[in-house]
Amino acid sequence: MNKAPTGDKFSPRLPVCGGIFLMLLILLGGCSNRTVQINLVPTHQKVAPHFIHATTAWFNNNRVAIVNVSGMLMDSRGGLLTSGHNPVSDLKQTLDEIAHDTRVKAVILRLNTPGGTVTASAMMYHDILSFRRKTHLPVIASMMDVCASGGYYVSCAADYQMAYPTTITGSIGVIVQLFDFHRSLEYLGISAPAFVSGPNKETGSPFSKMTPSQSRIIQGFVRQFYARFRGVVKKTHPLVAPADWPRxxxxxxxTGQSAARYHLINSVGTLQDAIALAKQMAHIHHASVVIYSRAAHGSGSIYAKAQPIKPLGQLNLVNIQLGSAEMAAMLHPQFLYMWEQ
Known part of the structure; x- marks a missing residue:
């Protein structure tokens, strides 16, 4: 029987093979602009309300609107193994639609997300605050399976945060994952010289070894974004004990149960509890519950991206894109408010 490696000697095979595989993907992506798409979910659609529960009360047009915020939060239409919609644009478009519907008396944000990019999380947070100032409608954040990091950041914009006891939330912090291919390139005898205007222009490049100066720059960004996150949480959660903040x-x-105990959320409760609270905060007894989702042919919001023309009736469930731009984007430093499992 072969003995397992003891770890006394370094074997370059694993990192080299991994580096070669990723570089091949990049090179292959650069040779073609084609994409591979599996299409099963409608695209190019406008958000519109759909009834979940209609009130039986006479002469009552009151509505409680449910808005879904799910998946990775990015200001883009997705890429490898992600959906083709832009979650930042979707939220803005949905809030704009609700703002013009006088029948809506309260809004529930149904969140199921591990977070996403720093900027996308901040954009969605500020859009919700702007919506609240404009409409004066109560907004309740109802957390599902996961509402962590950037998802939790977004939920801080609501009037009230509620989670299931089993919800995974918190994860207050910043992460940036960088690739380093310079050893793999050396192993293959490949050089990738870059002509730069300054010693820190290559900061974050996967093709050169990071210098101490560049590392300090990246860590400085992380500290700034982390301080911003902490500031938002402290501002919106005055009941948290000072001694608990570091931890x-x-x-x-x-868990949602622990978050409630430490006052990071207002209470534990179900989606039904959130609906009841929404009506209470809106001072209404009866209301229809509507969920906003996409219907046909919408113009999108100010964040919407240009979309390619597709044949009528085309559907889009999983949009797997393997073009050069998407592969290159995988290597760029992304600062994330995200819980990585």
Whole structure:
């Protein structure tokens, strides 16, 4: 029987093979602009309300609107193994539609997301705050399976945060994942010289070894974004004990039950509880419950991206894109408010 490696000697095979595989993907992507798409979910659609529960009360047009915020939060239409919609644009478009519907008396954000990019999370947070200032409607964040990191950041814009006891939330912090291919390139005898205007222009490049100066720059960004996250949480959660802040903001995930105990959310409760609370905060007794989702042919919002023309009736469930731009984007430093499992 072959003995397992003891670890006394370094074997370059694993990192080299991994580096070669990723570089081949990049090179193959650069040779073609084709994409591979599996299409099963309608695209190019406008958000519109769909009834979940209609009130039986006479002469009552009151509505409680449910808005879904799910998946990875990015200001883009997705890429490898992600949906083709832009979650930032979707939220903005949905809130704009609701703002013009005088029948809506309260809004529930149904969140199921591990977070996403720093900027996308901040954009969605500010869009919700702007919606609240404009409409004066109560907004309740109802957390599902996961509402962590950037998802939790977004939920802080609501008037009230509610989670299931088993929800995974918290994870207050920042992460940036960088690739380093310079050793793999050396192993293959490949050089990738870059002509730069300054010593830090290549900061974050996967093709050169990071210098101490560049590392300090990246870590400085992380500290700035982390301070911003902590500031938002502290501003919106005055009941958290000062002694608990270091532990609650060290990046650890928490259950909804624990988050409520430490006052990171207002209470535990179900989606039905959130609906009841929404009606109470809106001072109404009866209301239809509507969920906003996509219908046919919408113009999108100010964040919407240009979309390619597709044949009528085409559907889009999983949009797998393997073009050069998507592969290159995988290697760019992405600062994330995200819980990585």
């Amino acid at each position: 609650l903001t060290d990046g650890r995930p928490l």
